[in-house]
Amino acid sequence: MDTLDSATEPKPLLTVREQLNFLLTNRLPRRWLTLFMGWFSRIESPALTRLSIAVWQLFAEDLRLQDATTQSFRSLQACFTRQLKPGLRPLDNSPEVVTSPCDAIIGACGPIEGNRLFQAKGFPYTLEDLIPDAALARRYRNGRFVTLRLKSSMYHRFHAPVDCRVRQVNYISGDTWNVNPIALKKVEKLFCKNERAVLELEFDHPEASLTLVPVAAILVASMKFHCLPEPLDLKYRGPNRIPCDAHFHKGDEMGYFQHGSTIIVFASEHYQLSPGITSGQPINMGQVLLTGHQLNS
Known part of the structure; x- marks a missing residue:
């Protein structure tokens, strides 16, 4: 895991392949490419969708559509936001456990x-850079964080990591x-520059705090929260x-991204990362992410 010692390390050099990847995915007109992808993904044409998925699978060998409730999609967006067959994501219901909100x-x-x-x-940022609510940001001083990256091929829906209540979504364009x-x-x-939303999770514990920060990205910039009537996008x-x-x-669906992206989980200092939570490891929705106090909604 990363600690403050990282600030003294030299910033990593990128390989030629990484440099090319960066140029192709970030030096294009990101806003217009994202708006185009949003329009294209909503076109309802089974034939066009099958062709698009076939091209996508050339670059994403880990795309597992057999896990979805259906393998027939009328649009690419329907494929991106597909639901999984029941029982594929067992949930740890232990009251002291915070589960991963997503794959x-x-x-x-x-x-x-x-x-x-x-x-x-070598790339630090501050809580206040990411979370515009200073009082909320202060709750996570000396706390814990986990960055969860949803690849484009992954299941794009996210779920409640605990029994909780949400009273507000703070959207930052x-x-x-x-x-x-x-x-x-x-x-x-980077996360502090991108489209994002801040969701404070309320539950019945006077000391513990949890907040989710979904971050949009190129080709995404669209987040749908079931507690809001319309999606948040460009x-x-x-x-x-x-x-x-x-x-x-815990485990209820909260919303979805239109494509892969990132969720950053913030927890107050009363929590510890579960053993095995390390950079580069895959995790599924419902698996143990943090452990701490027994929580009640």
Whole structure:
């Protein structure tokens, strides 16, 4: 896991292949490419969708459509936001456990020293850079964080990690940088530049705190929360702080990305990362992410 010692390490050099990947995915007009992809993915044509998926599978060998409730999709968006067959994501219901809200590859994770954490070694940012609510950010000083990267081939829906209540979604409009490891090694404070939302999870414990920060990216920039009537994307022009009142049991679906992206989980200092939570490891929704106090909604 990453700690403050990373600040003294030299920033990693990128290989020629990584440099090319970065140029192709980030130096294009990101906003217009993202808007185009949003339009294209909504075209309802089974034939076009089958062709698009076939091309996609050439670059994503780990795309597992056999896990979905259906393998027939009318649009590419329907494929991106597919649901899984029941029982494929067993849920740890232990009351002291915080489960992973999504399928992901674990990125930077570990303790937050003061208000400082990392997107990659040598690339720090602060809680206040990412979370505009200063009072909320202060709750996570010296706490824990886990970065969860949803690859484009993965299941894109996210779920409640505990029994909780959400009263507000704080939406921050921004850029659409790619959030893959190559970009994280090159663009400082990348998560703090991108479109994102802040969801404080309320539950009945006076000391413990949990917050999810879904971060959009190139080809995504669209997040759908079931507690809100409309998706949040580059075309959204409403208020940043959007009130709602939604109750979730652990494992309930909270929403989905239109494509792969990232969720950063913040926990107060009363929690510990579960053994085995290290950068580069895969994790499924419902598996143990953090352990701490017994939680009640």
